Amino acid sequence: MATASQSEVQFRFVVAGGGIAGVTCAQQLASQFPSLDIVLLTAAPMVKTVSNFRQVSKTLEDFEVEEQPSSVLEEKYPNLKVIQSAVTVLHAKQHTLLTENGQVFHYEKLCVCTGARPKLIIQDNPHVLGIRDTDSAQEFQKRLSSAKRIVVVGNGGIALELVYEVEGCEVIWAVKDKAIGNAFIDAGAAQFIIPSLEAEKPKKALPCKRTRYTTDKDTAPNTGSEGPGSALGPDWHESISLRGAEQVSPHLIALLEPIHSVLLLLKIAVFPFSTGVWPIYAQLSNGKTYGCDFIVSATGVVPNTEPFLHGNNFDLAEDHGLKVDEHMQTSEPDVYAAGDVCTAGWEPSAFWQQMRLWTQARQMGWYAARSMAADILGEAIELDFCFELFSHITKFFNYKVVLLGKFNAQGLGQDHELLVRCTKGLEYVKVVLRGGRMMGAILIGETDLEETFENLILNQMDLSPYGQELLNPNIDIEDYFD
Numbered sequence: 001m002a003t004a005s006q007s008e009v010q011f012r013f014v015v016a017g018g019g020i021a022g023v024t025c026a027q028q029l030a031s032q033f034p035s036l037d038i039v040l041l042t043a044a045p046m047v048k049t050v051s052n053f054r055q056v057s058k059t060l061e062d063f064e065v066e067e068q069p070s071s072v073l074e075e076k077y078p079n080l081k082v083i084q085s086a087v088t089v090l091h092a093k094q095h096t097l098l099t100e101n102g103q104v105f106h107y108e109k110l111c112v113c114t115g116a117r118p119k120l121i122i123q124d125n126p127h128v129l130g131i132r133d134t135d136s137a138q139e140f141q142k143r144l145s146s147a148k149r150i151v152v153v154g155n156g157g158i159a160l161e162l163v164y165e166v167e168g169c170e171v172i173w174a175v176k177d178k179a180i181g182n183a184f185i186d187a188g189a190a191q192f193i194i195p196s197l198e199a200e201k202p203k204k205a206l207p208c209k210r211t212r213y214t215t216d217k218d219t220a221p222n223t224g225s226e227g228p229g230s231a232l233g234p235d236w237h238e239s240i241s242l243r244g245a246e247q248v249s250p251h252l253i254a255l256l257e258p259i260h261s262v263l264l265l266l267k268i269a270v271f272p273f274s275t276g277v278w279p280i281y282a283q284l285s286n287g288k289t290y291g292c293d294f295i296v297s298a299t300g301v302v303p304n305t306e307p308f309l310h311g312n313n314f315d316l317a318e319d320h321g322l323k324v325d326e327h328m329q330t331s332e333p334d335v336y337a338a339g340d341v342c343t344a345g346w347e348p349s350a351f352w353q354q355m356r357l358w359t360q361a362r363q364m365g366w367y368a369a370r371s372m373a374a375d376i377l378g379e380a381i382e383l384d385f386c387f388e389l390f391s392h393i394t395k396f397f398n399y400k401v402v403l404l405g406k407f408n409a410q411g412l413g414q415d416h417e418l419l420v421r422c423t424k425g426l427e428y429v430k431v432v433l434r435g436g437r438m439m440g441a442i443l444i445g446e447t448d449l450e451e452t453f454e455n456l457i458l459n460q461m462d463l464s465p466y467g468q469e470l471l472n473p474n475i476d477i478e479d480y481f482d
């Protein structure tokens with residue numbers, strides 16, 4: 001590091017954002033260049049670290065995530081300096097960044113990993129909440145504890161988790177699609193998991209290979225002003241109580257809750273000022289108006305790009321993400337981006353699509369660091385293998401869910417056929433085929449099929465001779481294709 005002036009410091013590598021993408025990128029750079037100082041600028045006092053990483057199969061990953069004070073990272077990587085101060089301005093041409101505390105950083109290579117924030121249906125309304133980081137989850141928990149009815153809008157990951165996890169409170173679930181969970185599963189899978197909403201929840205979670213999330217907020221240094229934190233992730237709700245105000249005796253709770261209603265939503269109009277007994281009312285396209293304590297807007301995310309745009313020339317994607325090429329490079333020289341803030345702008349493999357997920361944030365952060373290093377060292381680098389096949393392991397309604405490739409026949413139009421095997425309450429297996437070759441799959445329950453199906457998608461074997469037998473439960477498909 002060389003000091004250029006009293007308040008301007010110079011680094012070869014600067015990473016902005018202390019979530020999974022930024023931390024992974026900074027760690028990789030710090031390991032690869034032990035003699036260089038790497039700086040990680042972040043808005044929040046806590047950073048996200050990956051631990052116990054395990055490559056389950058060629059593309060499926062398993063790891064734990066911890067939210068920790070930045071000092072933990074600095075102890076592990078002596079050449080990594082974490083500075084808690086949000087980036088406020090970027091001058092890409094001059095290769096300089098300005099942070100909230102007035103410091104100017106000159107970089108040779110920058111990686112922007114500033115994540116995303118909830119895309120709320122209504123901005124700046126105290127009764128419309130988004131859930132993103134530890135603080136917003138705690139605010140949600142606090143408000144829920146005295147709530148009798150909430151409206152959840154959206155049909156993706158957060159909504160799927162909330163309608164299942166919330167207890168002691170009536171939940172009106174407003175979706176604009178014909179089936180629940182459209183961002184992750186199909187209508188058949190939705191039918192399969194819906195009975196779990198009414199069923200009594202198991203006391204103990206089903207065993208499931210997936211990412212664990214822990215937070216250690218109590219150990220965070222108290223720095224006063226806290227910027228936006230990193231996104232929550234798997235199991236974020238397990239460490240907090242998601243119980244509403246109806247704290248009655250257990251058998252009464254069973255009778256009262258959860259009265260989950262799924263409504264088709266084409267339009268939502270919210271009356272910002274209460275005229276009745278509820279603080280807010282949501283008018284849905286079924287013509288009915290529902291009063292509630294608050295609305296959770298679980299309606300996707302918007303990339304956090306603002307501090308970087310003014311005065312620069314970034315190509316932005318339709319979803320407002322920083323467009324990156326196959327080296328995670330943006331349209332501004334020497335500026336890379338990874339994780340939720342970016343949008344993949346390269347021609348993707350036939351079995352991969354971007355979804356703003358924890359696993360992709362880690363993969364992109366790691367690969368961006370590799371690309372930055374390759375550029376400095378004058379080496380060639382090819383798109384990493386992890387971008388060959390989309391794979392995601394998660395849990396919905398307490399079922400293990402594995403999504404592979406074009407699991408919802410994304411982009412295949414009519415040119416595909418589906419094979420489905422379903423055993424009520426046990427498993428749901430759907431395979432997407434095109435021209436007899438596997439393009440994607442949804443596996444719900446303990447199917448143990450993920451590795452075999454991953455191979456069948458990657459090797460594009462002609463499966464037409466097997467027809468329906470492919471999903472015959474009496475055939476040990478794993479042995480068959482190994």
Ligand SMILES: Cc1cc2nc3c(=O)[nH]c(=O)nc-3n(C[C@H](O)[C@H](O)[C@H](O)COP(=O)(O)OP(=O)(O)OC[C@H]3O[C@@H](n4cnc5c(N)ncnc54)[C@H](O)[C@@H]3O)c2cc1C
Pocket residue numbers: 016017018019020021022041042043044047048085086087088113114115116131132133157158227228229230231232233234235236304307338339340341356357358359360361394
């Ligand atoms: C409730 C919830 C549940 C989820 N569950 C899952 C799941 O089960 N599985 C899964 O794969 N994914 C899940 N996700 C998605 C996953 O958490 C995100 O895709 C992932 O964490 C994105 O990582 P990131 O590093 O790109 O961004 P973030 O984690 O958002 O980190 C961004 C970082 O940038 C910092 N920052 C912001 N602005 C600035 C600035 N101007 N200057 C400096 N720093 C800045 C922030 O402080 C933060 O540290 C979930 C998300 C939510 C909200």
Ligand SMILES: NC(=O)C1=CN([C@@H]2O[C@H](COP(=O)(O)OP(=O)(O)OC[C@H]3O[C@@H](n4cnc5c(N)ncnc54)[C@H](OP(=O)(O)O)[C@@H]3O)[C@@H](O)[C@H]2O)C=CC1
Pocket residue numbers: 121153154155156157158159161175176182183265297298299300301355356357394395
């Ligand atoms: N287990 C997991 O893997 C989890 C992952 N996540 C991730 O966290 C992030 C945030 O989650 P979430 O907010 O649920 O986002 P998602 O992108 O998962 O889902 C957003 C949902 O909201 C719908 N929607 C968007 N705009 C509106 C609107 N105006 N009115 C009604 N519905 C609307 C979308 O429908 P349409 O697509 O038709 O626009 C979609 O169904 C995502 O990146 C998600 O992938 C979150 C929780 C769990």
